Amino acid sequence: DAGVIQSPRHEVTEMGQEVTLRCKPISGHDYLFWYRQTMMRGLELLIYFNNNVPIDDSGMPEDRFSAKMPNASFSTLKIQPSEPRDSAVYFCASSLASGRTDTQYFGPGTRLTVL
Amino acid sequence: SQQGEEDPQALSIQEGENATMNCSYKTSINNLQWYRQNSGRGLVHLILIRSNEREKHSGRLRVTLDTSKKSSSLLITASRAADTASYFCATWALTGNTPLVFGKGTRLSVIA
Numbered sequence: 001d002a003g004v005i006q007s008p009r010h011e012v013t014e015m016g017q018e019v020t021l022r023c024k025p026i027s028g029h030d031y032l033f034w035y036r037q038t039m040m041r042g043l044e045l046l047i048y049f050n051n052n053v054p055i056d057d058s059g060m061p062e063d064r065f066s067a068k069m070p071n072a073s074f075s076t077l078k079i080q081p082s083e084p085r086d087s088a089v090y091f092c093a094s095s096l097a098s099g100r101t102d103t104q105y106f107g108p109g110t111r112l113t114v115l
Numbered sequence: 116s117q118q119g120e121e122d123p124q125a126l127s128i129q130e131g132e133n134a135t136m137n138c139s140y141k142t143s144i145n146n147l148q149w150y151r152q153n154s155g156r157g158l159v160h161l162i163l164i165r166s167n168e169r170e171k172h173s174g175r176l177r178v179t180l181d182t183s184k185k186s187s188s189l190l191i192t193a194s195r196a197a198d199t200a201s202y203f204c205a206t207w208a209l210t211g212n213t214p215l216v217f218g219k220g221t222r223l224s225v226i227a
Binding site: 004033035042043045048056091093102103104105106107108109 | 148156158159163214215216217218219
């Protein structure tokens with residue numbers, strides 16, 4: 001298996017622009033997680049899905065952030081409009097249906113820079 | 116918050132030495148996991164220890180869990196330069212929907 005795939009790997013955009021990050025989880029994994037990592041705040045969970053349904057989005061910082069999972073093999077995280085403070089590395093992770101308590105497999109991340 | 120906190124924040128050792136990192140957390144847990152992150156990469160799972168386990172080994176890794184003290188330690192024996200990375204502990208709460216919560220990590224530097 002190719003592992004969790006994220007695209008793009010790097011994104012540079014200007015303040016106010018819409019940004020869309022993409023994730024393909026490992027086939028057969030029923031849980032998908034979106035994280036944001038910064039030096040100041042560490043690794044923060046933004047939202048997670050189970051069987052394509054959002055379970056907990058309490059970590060989404062504000063209404064500018066939205067996430068969707070239209071099918072088992074694809075998820076997006078959208079920021080509209082983007083702001084410089086959104087600059088971070090965004091990770092997607094997935095885990096098996098055997099339990100949300102199980103191991104998470106992380107993608108390589110998308111490094112977002114908002115100018 | 117059940118967030119784990121790693122200690123120390125940074126650790127520098129010579130190749131061949133052992134490295135010990137500690138993690139403390141606040142609430143009752145289902146399990147505790149350790150992950151490694153190389154610079155510019157995603158996190159990689161190292162080992163999972165359940166709340167009813169006290170010690171677990173995997174190669175050069177040894178993890179202990181003390182639920183009475185709400186703490187865990189990760190020992191890397193005979194360290195190598197390739198072990199240079201950040202190490203994170205993460206915990207699953209025993210109850211509720213609270214997902215895996217990560218600490219801020221220990222940055223380990225192994226000097227050849």
